[in-house]
Amino acid sequence: MSGDHILSVDRLSMRFGGIVAVNDLSFGAERRKITALIGPNGAGKTTVFNCITGFYKPTSGTMQLTHDDGRAIRLERLNDFRISKQAKVARTFQNIRLFPGMTALENLMVAQHNALMRASGLTFLGLIGAPSWRSAEQHAIDLARTWLERVGLVDRADEAAGNLPYGDQRRLEIARAMCTEPALLCLDEPAAGLNARESASLSELLLSIRAGQGTSILLIEHDMSVVMEISDHVVVMDYGVKIAEGTPQQVRDDPKVIAAYLGTDEEEAIAVMESGT
Amino acid sequence: MNAPPAVSIQASHALGAAFIFKKALISALVALVLFSLMIGVRTEAGPTGQLIYWTRFGDLAAMVATVFGGSIVVELLRQWWGPVGTIRVVPTNVKSALALARRGIAPVLLIFTFLVPVIFYDQRYILDLGILVLTYVMLGWGLNVVVGLAGLLDLGYVAFYAVGAYSYALLATNFGLSFWICLPLAGILAALWGVMLGFPVLRLRGDYLAIVTLAFGEIIRLVIINWQSLTGGPNGVSGIPRPTMFGIPLTPGDDGLAAKLGIEFSPTHRIVFLFYLILALALLTNWVTIRLRRLPIGRAWEALREDEVACRALGINTTTTKLTAFATGAMFGGFAGAFFATRQGFISPESFTFQESALVLAIVVLGGMGSQLGVALAALAMIGGFELFRGLEQYRMLVFGIAMVLLMIWRPRGLIGHRAPTVFLERSQAISSDLVKEGHG
Known part of the structure; x- marks a missing residue:
């Protein structure tokens, strides 16, 4: 992990009883950049968001937020409202x-x-x-x-x-x-239910927030036109693990991502999974 | 907006007589089954303990016929009225007159309240009733902070009323402290109890919160009954000092207010003083609540009622926000309690039963949760109206119950259901009641 990360998630795991929603996930969100977290339904994206914003206490792993002045805050040690108040992480919800x-x-x-x-x-x-x-x-x-x-x-x-x-x-x-006035803005599917024109104006708004306020943005999104247009960095999740990471272009061409989204033959899927892990 | 109702009215006309007749027949059948045993057969224990019974088919037939006829009348009325929720076309001049009345009602009520002791100086009954109504207005406004603004259903509000009353009674009788020192103390003590209630119930919502607050109200009452050495138990506390007008007693003696002013003493002076005292306390409650609504804490209360999860995501400490709501509401309850003690001169646990909590909650709900004017009107209707029906004797409760049922049919969100915004850019527009949440506790 290189670059100036505002948020570093390290080996984050979240279990609900026997279900492992997020498994050993590590990624970073760069300062003043837009990071997208994508993946098929049920991949564990919202669970990651809920851990970052303090609605869930992660089973294990660390999440470190580093402010512009170098002040580092461990998010997993703060509870609910303090994440917004002290760590300056704001969020929106999937269902408004x-x-x-x-x-x-x-x-x-x-x-x-x-x-x-x-x-x-x-x-x-x-x-x-x-x-x-x-x-x-x-x-x-x-x-x-x-x-x-x-x-x-x-x-x-x-x-x-x-x-x-x-x-x-x-x-x-x-x-x-x-x-x-957040340092990190977490958006959970901001383009869900919007028409093409509204998504375009949303992209514009997010880019203007990044440019104007210098706020780092972490977003979950299914609308690929938005993701590909505005993201600086994309993290792809499936079944609670990270399967790919990179620029929108790199992610788009990654066979594992295509497999996760479009599905493949069983043998092909196994081959992809084995090569991935 | 006007087209669909017109269609549905036509549709219901089309259903016509057959539909009404069928509905009435079903109602009559249900009544027949229900009343056949309840009214049709009368049973009694005979002189030697055996069962005597006789049939009353005439009464049964009359009852079923009443239901049949009543059902037809209700159905006709419903068709005439149109579907519930229809936006009726009201002439603009009527509309503007209504709007004017709505704007004018608060100042008119206020001026009238100020003049009550002048107009009804000789009528002790009216003055006493006025004091009672104002006490409940104040309690309603206090509870409105907790239930109406913060959306926390509190069924044990009377506990704070009791804490306030006993605080004043015990401090005044044991330490000889004056009313004006005890009043803030009673408020602070009640607020303290509000916080103490608040802590254990922070995690509870809805029905669970209601049950725990209900229990809290009962606990306070039972402690008062059983802690005989302090509170006098069921005998209560008597000989509570009457309030003084900032140190000048309202008594016939030489140092009394009447003697000092050089006017003839009259016991009404004290009643009038008490009236203005509770009016001032109630207006203080109202003023503080209106101010608080426009402050961040008040907005946080309302936001908490709307969506607690969103509040936490915005960095609002929901724990302290809930506790301040409980404490603020409790404080006003404590003030009202201290006033109650000084007015009565005697308090006992009997004055602080669950019925009081239920009555105050009914005032808040009937008035429209969160609406200050609505709560005042509801207190007037509930307390004053109840007195008004005194002439009806045993039917009083029946009339009152019917009135409340009708009110809840026509105004399910209380007399004043809409919400006034606390801040605006261009103009303040009332928010319709179906958007405002009641809170989940």
Whole structure:
């Protein structure tokens, strides 16, 4: 593993009872790059995400996040909310998890909870309406507005998130994750259910996030047009193990990847598996 | 939006008389089976213990006929009303009048409440009722933080009411502390108990949370009953000092308020003072809650109600967020309890039964979870309305039950079901109740 990795996953394993969802997986995500994690359904991609973002405690293995200033954080030692709060890892969900009864703007305000809690003096300064709180709140609204503009939802800022069309909800969830000002953004199938035009604008958004904010992105995706277009590095998983890794071009031509996705004759598959491990 | 209902109305008309008749016949048949034993046969123990029974087929026939007729009437009414959830075409002037009424109702209610002691100065009954309603408004607003905003179903809210009441009663009778020192102490102690309840129930959701909070309410009551040396057990605490107006007692003596102001003493002065005291406490609760909703903690409560997993992914500490919700709600319950103790002058465990918790929860649910105005209206309807039906004597509960059933049919999410956003860019638009989650506990 060469290069400047923001995230290094080393020998990660996750077992659920007798089922091994992720087996001895090692990969790295480079800083300010887009890393894609692909693989057929049930390959264990979301499990890896859940380990990285603290929703699961891995059975074994380490995950190290290195910030720009060189500060290293071991993700497997932090639990749930601290991963977002301290390690600055934000995520979206495969099946969108917005706050449906709150407006788009409110969703983005909730994302800035920790910064705003500090600014409101743990609520007490906010309760008396201190000027420092007012300016912090205005700043938070401005940040939210900026992100709503970036994802093209500023006109629908005051609508309930649950009322937005599907594609808008996807983009809003990304905007919400970005409002936590993350170092690493983990996107779980951001293009699922989007039409070709929406996927194209999603690719554009992700590239602009990488360029503008310098946020490293780790994404799970099935939409190969998105993966091939924007990824700098692709990691392919199947049955909980890494079967290939490389640039989109390298991965696309890898016989093992083709076998995993398209299926092969039984003998051929065995040959591929044996040559791989 | 208007085309589909029109079609369905026509469709249901097309079903016509045969459909209604069939439905009524089925209802009548069910009634016949049910009532044949319940009404058709009357059994009694005879003088020597033997069974006497006789048939009442006339009553049974009358009952079945009523069901048959009633079913037809209900079905006709339903067709006339149209499908439930139909967006009716309301004339714009009616709509704007309704909107105006909706905007105006809160200030009008507030002004009226301020004037109640002036208008009804001579009617002690109305003043007492007003104090009772305001106490429940305050309890409702307090519980609304936990149930309405944070979405944590709390069936043991009365525990905090009890903690507040006993805190004041015991501190005042044992140490002679004044009401104004005990009030914040009662709130703090109740909040402390809120946190203590919060810790064990953090991992519980939904029904499980409800059961544990229910048990907590009972535990507090049983401790009060059995810890005789401290609380006096079932005998309660009596001789609780009456509140003073910042040190000036409201008594007929020379140092009383009346003497100092040079006016004639009247026991009503104290009632009026208590009325404004609870009004101030309730408005404080309301003000704090409205402020908190617009602060990060309040938004985190609502976000927690909407989706706890997403909250954790955004770095929100769900543990402290839940605990602060419990503590804040409990604190207001404690304030209300201290007020209750000073108003009554005597408290006993009988005042803090599960029924109180259920009543306050009913107020919150009826009012529309999360809505401050809704809770106030529901408290007025529940407590005031209950008094209103006093003339109906034994039918009071029946009328009340029917009223609540009807309300839940027409407004399943409470009187005011929609949610007002806490922040907006262009304009604030109410969020329809079917998008807002109730929370999973």
